[in-house]
Amino acid sequence: xxxxxxxxxxxxxxxxxxxxxxxxxxxxxxxxxxxxxxxxxxxxxxxxxxxxxxxxxxxxxxxxxxxxxxxxxxxxxxxxxxxxxxxxxxxxxxxxxxxxxxxxxxxxxxxxxxxxxxxxxxxxxxxxxxxxxxxxxxxxxxxxxxxxxxxxxxxxxxxxxxxxxxxxxxxxxxxxxxxxxxxxxxxxxxxxxxxxxxxxxxxxxxxxxxxxxxxxxxxxxxxxxxxxxxxxxxxxxxxxxxxxxxxxxxxxxxxxxxxxxxxxxxxxxxxxxxxxxxxxxxxxxxxxxxxxx
Numbered sequence: 601x602x603x604x605x606x607x608x609x610x611x612x613x614x615x616x617x618x619x620x621x622x623x624x625x626x627x628x629x630x631x632x633x634x635x636x637x638x639x640x641x642x643x644x645x646x647x648x649x650x651x652x653x654x655x656x657x658x659x660x661x662x663x664x665x666x667x668x669x670x671x672x673x674x675x676x677x678x679x680x681x682x683x684x685x686x687x688x689x690x691x692x693x694x695x696x697x698x699x700x701x702x703x704x705x706x707x708x709x710x711x712x713x714x715x716x717x718x719x720x721x722x723x724x725x726x727x728x729x730x731x732x733x734x735x736x737x738x739x740x741x742x743x744x745x746x747x748x749x750x751x752x753x754x755x756x757x758x759x760x761x762x763x764x765x766x767x768x769x770x771x772x773x774x775x776x777x778x779x780x781x782x783x784x785x786x787x788x789x790x791x792x793x794x795x796x797x798x799x800x801x802x803x804x805x806x807x808x809x810x811x812x813x814x815x816x817x818x819x820x821x822x823x824x825x826x827x828x829x830x831x832x833x834x835x836x837x838x839x840x841x842x843x844x845x846x847x848x849x850x851x852x853x854x855x856x857x858x859x860x861x862x863x864x865x866x867x868x869x870x871x872x873x874x875x876x877x878x879x880x881x882x883x884x885x886x887x888x889x890x891x892x893x
Contacts, residue, residue: 623656632893635872635879636863638704643872646699647672666694678881680892687726700736705744712736717752732763739780748778769807777823788825802848811848826861829868836861
């Protein structure tokens with residue numbers, strides 16, 4: 601009996617000793633997201649960096665948890681040169697959420713955090729970061745004075761850049777992902793009733809003139825949409841360019857390579873967006889695609 605207890609004691613000591621042999625390490629994951637164009641032809645985007653703590657003990661499975669997250673603002677030339685990590689937007693423990701999109705006009709950038717549903721503005725040099733409202737998918741007016749956005753469960757709203765003057769454009773909660781036209785007079789949005797009934801609407805900035813542009817059979821969101829420069833009058837919806845005449849009348853259409861399109865350059869020559877290989881810049885005719893991140 602004594603030998604049995606001695607054996608058990610030794611076994612326990614050995615196991616406890618092994619349990620003390622804990623290996624810990626950190627791991628970083630980086631995703632580059634939400635590219636768009638600036639007014640002077642540069643590409644902005646957000647670096648989403650997660651840092652995880654990992655732990656492995658003897659006879660126990662590996663555990664991992666997020667320690668903190670950082671969002672960084674970047675800018676570069678259209679060919680990927682001049683890459684500049686401008687500055688830190690947020691650092692949070694354990695998570696600040698994921699950006700939904702970026703929009704830039706003049707000296708300003710606006711973006712939102714999908715998890716917290718907060719809208720921010722920041723200057724392109726990384727200064728004057730400020731929360732201006734509650735919502736997602738903000739998009740600047742061409743003069744950067746106003747922002748259109750999706751307000752939680754309240755449809756499409758507009759707010760001044762300083763956070764004042766908030767008002768509803770079309771308060772239906774099914775309206776999502778607004779995009780401000782380059783002429784400043786129209787907003788494209790999706791109206792998502794679910795079950796393959798996602799429609800695309802064009803509305804003026806007062807909300808008085810509403811026209812359904814397209815019925816689709818998609819079972820998922822297809823925005824945000826991408827407006828062309830003023831003289832082109834085109835709108836990218838999913839993987840197709842719809843060239844419009846008048847307010848919301850389709851003239852011609854052209855298919856694009858499959859990708860997630862995010863912005864149309866102010867000179868009308870390029871798209872930016874994301875695909876399985878990262879952030880790309882591509883000519884509007886579908887050629888010359890390069891990955892910049």
